[in-house]
Amino acid sequence: MQAARMIGPEVAPPAMCYYEPLKGSGGKCRACLVKVTAGSEKDPRPMPKLVPACITAVQDGMIVENTVNEDVLETRKGIVEFLLLNHPLDCPVCDQAGECHLQDFSFEHGVSSTRTVEERNTFEPTDLGPNIQLHMNRCILCYRCVYTADQITDGRVHGVMHRGDHAEISTYIEKAIDNDFSGNVIDVCPVGALTDKTYRFKSRVWFSKPVDAHCECSKCSGKATIWYKGDEVIRVTGRKNMWGEVTDFICNGCRFDKKKTSDWVIEGPTNVSRHSVISANKYGANLIKPAFPVLQAARDYKQINDDRDRSFLGIQPALPKSKKK
Numbered sequence: 001m002q003a004a005r006m007i008g009p010e011v012a013p014p015a016m017c018y019y020e021p022l023k024g025s026g027g028k029c030r031a032c033l034v035k036v037t038a039g040s041e042k043d044p045r046p047m048p049k050l051v052p053a054c055i056t057a058v059q060d061g062m063i064v065e066n067t068v069n070e071d072v073l074e075t076r077k078g079i080v081e082f083l084l085l086n087h088p089l090d091c092p093v094c095d096q097a098g099e100c101h102l103q104d105f106s107f108e109h110g111v112s113s114t115r116t117v118e119e120r121n122t123f124e125p126t127d128l129g130p131n132i133q134l135h136m137n138r139c140i141l142c143y144r145c146v147y148t149a150d151q152i153t154d155g156r157v158h159g160v161m162h163r164g165d166h167a168e169i170s171t172y173i174e175k176a177i178d179n180d181f182s183g184n185v186i187d188v189c190p191v192g193a194l195t196d197k198t199y200r201f202k203s204r205v206w207f208s209k210p211v212d213a214h215c216e217c218s219k220c221s222g223k224a225t226i227w228y229k230g231d232e233v234i235r236v237t238g239r240k241n242m243w244g245e246v247t248d249f250i251c252n253g254c255r256f257d258k259k260k261t262s263d264w265v266i267e268g269p270t271n272v273s274r275h276s277v278i279s280a281n282k283y284g285a286n287l288i289k290p291a292f293p294v295l296q297a298a299r300d301y302k303q304i305n306d307d308r309d310r311s312f313l314g315i316q317p318a319l320p321k322s323k324k325k
Contacts, residue, residue, distance in 0.1 A: 001032060001054040004066065005243065013066050014076070014105050016083070016190050017142035018054035021247055025147050026054035029140065030079050031105060035072050038063035050075060073109070080110035086120045088137045096192030098205040098277045101244060102140065112300060123168065128158065129176040131183060131197050131256050136168050139193040145169065145185035152249050153179045169193070180219055183255040187238045187246045198256055199235040206280040208234060210272065213264035219251040225270050233259045242273065
């Protein structure tokens, strides 16, 4: 995974559970499965099965097929279908819409239809403290929030309960997550399962303007991204790199309490990827290439032969370009 990312995003496998700043993450979602056609220079034999790129060590002479192997692409369609098995169609109301990794993954590798008719697992929203709400219906059990609580907080009080299709994220005996860095579980969640209660339903992400800023803080680095709607600061998040990963985690004081411009030193506009919906109204239309809908339209295009009589509509047929004057 790291080697592919060094080459560039065009060859890097998708990742739903892997999070480089968190030790031990990866190997849960199988979104990054690739085909190793040659193990190394010393042993060029191919690996018999697809392997997860996030936990497979790279070696000299290794040949990996990611975007050109039919088995890999077909498997990813199945992985998307599996992740969406119990996932609700909450995108129109979900706060994560527009910056959801599952949306990107399903647009790029999913299919337009579903084969399931069974009822989905449903859970009621649960408050995990004064600032965090859990929507277990949307959770894909990537374990990122568990690793975050383990590695950057003093005491983890939540985890994955039960097993199999009964597994769910929950706190121990309904305890609240109330440590100084608990808000970071919101940033690491790739879907809309863990949401910021101070930001819920305030704005769609493409209507807001992100800017990089910093402040004086004794608990964390103070480096954050603040999101404006007009002149109002509607939320504060940790700064994310091009892979959507936070490298400098911020404390709850910076995240939930500092909602005024005067609390921050503005550094400048956040660098937003131009293919992202967040870039709407922030770049010229000629610079934005809507890759996902174009690829999906090309994949699902069907030629329609329609010879019905349309003379009663009174529509003049368009002339070929060669006959136009």
